[in-house]
Amino acid sequence: MxxxxxxxxxxxxxxxxxxxxxxxxxxxxxxxxxxxxxxxxxxxxxxxxxxxxxxxxxxxxxxxxxxxxxxxxxxxxxxxxxxxxxxxxxxxxxxxxxxxxxxxxxxxxxxxxxxxxxxxxxxxxxxxxxxxxxxxxxxxxxxxxxxxxxxxxxxxxxxxxxxxxxxxxxxxxxxxxxxxxxxxxxxxxxxxxxxxxxxxxxxxxxxxxxxxxxxxxxxxxxxxxxxxxxxxxxxxxxxxxxxxxGARGRLVVTTPDTADAARVLKEQGAADVTAEEARVTAEPPDRDLAEVTVALVTAGVRVRGLTVERASLEDAFVALTGEGFDVAG
Structure with a gap:
């Protein structure tokens, strides 16, 4: 009241x-x-x-x-x-x-x-x-x-x-x-x-x-x-x-061996794996990233860099709603 x-x-x-x-x-x-x-x-x-x-x-x-x-x-x-x-x-x-x-x-x-x-x-x-x-x-x-x-x-x-x-x-x-x-x-x-x-x-x-x-x-x-x-x-x-x-960031692996890196990341439990020129991005797996790095190196992937990019509000929106954010309409 x-x-x-x-x-x-x-x-x-x-x-x-x-x-x-x-x-x-x-x-x-x-x-x-x-x-x-x-x-x-x-x-x-x-x-x-x-x-x-x-x-x-x-x-x-x-x-x-x-x-x-x-x-x-x-x-x-x-x-x-x-x-x-x-x-x-x-x-x-x-x-x-x-x-x-x-x-x-x-x-x-x-x-x-x-x-x-x-x-x-x-x-x-x-x-x-x-x-x-x-x-x-x-x-x-x-x-x-x-x-x-x-x-x-x-x-x-x-x-x-x-x-x-x-x-x-x-x-x-x-x-x-x-x-x-x-x-x-x-x-x-x-x-x-x-x-x-x-x-x-x-x-x-x-x-x-x-x-x-x-x-x-x-x-x-x-x-x-x-x-x-x-x-x-x-x-x-x-x-x-x-x-x-509240949204997970993106795992970014910089490497010339993108196909092999993408395969290893999937084996390690990473989701939404995307291979681009000289880098692979993915949703981080639920495990220590040091273990992921060891798995990549053991598989012969030449790792030039491995980072987790901070999640943005857009990532949070997608995580909450399961859809993209339509900025045009």
Missing amino acids: EESEGSGESEESRESGDGDGNVIRTHALTKRYRGGQLAVDRLDLTVPAGSVFGFLGPNGSGKTTTIRMLMGLIEPTAGSARVLGHPMPRAARTVLPHVGALIEGPALYGFLSGRDNLLRYDAADPTADPRTRRTRVERALERVGLTAAAGKRARAYSLGMKQRLGLAAALLQPRRLLVLDEPTNGLDPQGMREIRSLVRELASDGTTVFLSSHLLDEIEQVCTHAAVMAQGRLITQGAVADLAA
């Missing part, structure tokens, strides 16, 4: 989290659309305060629907969600002034310049001091690298520039929580690096960042914690290092 607004929580705990150090917590959160489509299925999500939390899953896995429920944009069919210690969507007016969000791309006035769009956004915020409005807008434009293009009409912006402008709108005020839905969509590699750097900077300033993406590499580079969604269900969540550690 949800706690009422008048419960005995301190004001500080309300504003920063739920009393357990969590900025977002959901219980059995569910969204079913008309026609019976189940978009989110009994989601139990926990986002620690101060984390950069990656919300990971293929397109269509329920990430954006979850975010829309967390922000009070749509009502859940069942279950509950608390953001910054308050029940959503009931406490949206209390919560949202402390949250910056970029969801499904920014809504912009195409006939206005980037700068004027931000001035409109800031003017719509009842907590924003109009005397310092232009200073906030210029600072936000600078943070996302749009100062030079601030005078252009938004309709002339590329997709990546529109993403930057939407992020600038989310950064007009200091935020306890920043929610970003696919923030690097449409950006070139340099732009993606800049956004990742900005996310790290915000986190170091104490802002909790909740970042959804279908790009595993992006999550692994910038996030401290992550959750994996697939077909509306939560597969796993936790520290990124722990999630990757």
Whole structure:
């Protein structure tokens, strides 16, 4: 049962989290659309305060629907969600002034310049001091690298520039929580690096960042914690290092004798053995790698190197779901 607004929580705990150090917590959160489509299925999500939390899953896995429920944009069919210690969507007016969000791309006035769009956004915020409005807008434009293009009409912006402008709108005020839905969509590699750097900077300033993406590499580079969604269900969540550690790495043998090496590795119990030019990769067998090395040498394989590559989030995803990660659709 949800706690009422008048419960005995301190004001500080309300504003920063739920009393357990969590900025977002959901219980059995569910969204079913008309026609019976189940978009989110009994989601139990926990986002620690101060984390950069990656919300990971293929397109269509329920990430954006979850975010829309967390922000009070749509009502859940069942279950509950608390953001910054308050029940959503009931406490949206209390919560949202402390949250910056970029969801499904920014809504912009195409006939206005980037700068004027931000001035409109800031003017719509009842907590924003109009005397310092232009200073906030210029600072936000600078943070996302749009100062030079601030005078252009938004309709002339590329997709990546529109993403930057939407992020600038989310950064007009200091935020306890920043929610970003696919923030690097449409950006070139340099732009993606800049956004990742900005996310790290915000986190170091104490802002909790909740970042959804279908790009595993992006999550692994910038996030401290992550959750994996697939077909509306939560597969796993936790520290990124722990999630990757849950998957076994790949054994890599560098040798000119790839056929013989592949045969020996299979005899030693290695799985998914793949021979490439001058190297063989495999899922490590359940035995001491020193024994595997001895077996290779005894069989006459010229071993130039033998290592175990660290497992990635992609390895973890495949291990958990038994399928690849469709980054395109």
